[in-house]
Amino acid sequence: EIVLTQSPATLSLSPGERATLSCRASQSVSNYLAWYQQKPGQAPRLLIYDASNRATGIPARFSGSGSGTDFTLTITSLEPEDFALYYCQQRYNWPPYTFGQGTKLEIK
Amino acid sequence: EVQLVESGGGLVQPGGSLRLSCAASGFTFGTYWMSWVRQAPGKGLEWVANINQAGNKYYVDSVKGRFTISRDNAKNSLYLQMNSLRVEDTAVYYCAREYTGWGFDSWGQGTLVTVSS
Numbered sequence: 001e002i003v004l005t006q007s008p009a010t011l012s013l014s015p016g017e018r019a020t021l022s023c024r025a026s027q028s029v030s031n032y033l034a035w036y037q038q039k040p041g042q043a044p045r046l047l048i049y050d051a052s053n054r055a056t057g058i059p060a061r062f063s064g065s066g067s068g069t070d071f072t073l074t075i076t077s078l079e080p081e082d083f084a085l086y087y088c089q090q091r092y093n094w095p096p097y098t099f100g101q102g103t104k105l106e107i108k
Numbered sequence: 109e110v111q112l113v114e115s116g117g118g119l120v121q122p123g124g125s126l127r128l129s130c131a132a133s134g135f136t137f138g139t140y141w142m143s144w145v146r147q148a149p150g151k152g153l154e155w156v157a158n159i160n161q162a163g164n165k166y167y168v169d170s171v172k173g174r175f176t177i178s179r180d181n182a183k184n185s186l187y188l189q190m191n192s193l194r195v196e197d198t199a200v201y202y203c204a205r206e207y208t209g210w211g212f213d214s215w216g217q218g219t220l221v222t223v224s225s
Contacts, residue, residue: 034211036153043202043215044153055213087153089211095166097143097155 002026002093006086006100012108019075021103023088028068032092035064035073038085038102047086048073075105083107110134110214112203117219124193124223130186130203130216138181141206144188146199147218154199157188158206171197193223 003026013019023033031051036044046055048064051071061076075082088100116128128144143158157167157177165177176189186203200218207213 036212038153043217044212045215046211046213049207049210053210055210089153091211095155095158096168097158099153099155102152 001096002029002090002098004088004090004098004100006088006103008103009101010104010106012106013078014108015078015080017078019073019078019082019105021073021075021086021105023066023071023073023100025069025071025090027093029090029092031067032090033064033066033071034089034091035062036087036089037082038087044087078105080107110205112205112214112216114201114203114216114219117201117221119222119224120193121225122193122195122223125189125191126193126221128188128190128201128203128219128221132184132186132203132205135205135214137179137184141208142179142186143204143206143212144177144186145202145204145212145215146197146221147202148196148199151199156201159186190221193221195223197221198223 005024007022033051035048038044052064063074065072086103111133113131120126141160144156159165159177174192178187200220202218203216204212205214
């Protein structure tokens with residue numbers, strides 16, 4: 001089973017700042033990595049697929065990069081609605097699909 | 109508009125059973141892989157099971173032999189039969205559509221399953 005480790009666990013930033021979230025895989029997942037956003041009481045929302053492709057309707061301030069074992073989700077110029085939980089997920093080696101433990105992006 | 113609506117959650121004793129349903133609309137249900145993903149209270153996401161268009165099924169090890177995923181394409185519905193439930197199965201269970209090559213692109217609102225005596 002591929003383990004995904006996200007860092008940091010919590011990221012405290014202010015609106016307008018740049019956020020950089022990391023996801024590291026225990027073995028290569030090629031580029032088969034997705035990012036999700038989850039707000040309290042809501043279902044997750046797909047942001048990025050295949051490491052760097054934005055899903056439908058996702059604003060351009062969200063971008064993904066990386067391949068192999070190291071991946072990054074970048075949010076340029078944070079908006080108030082961006083403060084949420086973020087999860088990475090691999091679909092390279094399954095079953096099972098696996099998720100990271102999440103990064104909480106909170107307002108500083 | 110894609111819609112996924114789960115139902116069937118509730119309180120059940122350890123060792124009991126529950127059947128979750130997910131009603132799909134707004135897309136051609138039978139042409140998609142479908143998954144169940146759960147989230148224990150205050151915890152992260154865990155993929156539970158999926159089923160493809162042909163009815164092939166896959167499970168996370170922790171539920172193998174206890175949970176059964178199924179689908180009825182004529183009724184645009186996905187199911188999860190959960191038997192021998194354990195306290196650690198307590199979670200919100202989400203129905204999710206798998207968009208090939210993307211990931212889970214559509215999710216239901218979730219249904220809460222609580223396993224407690």
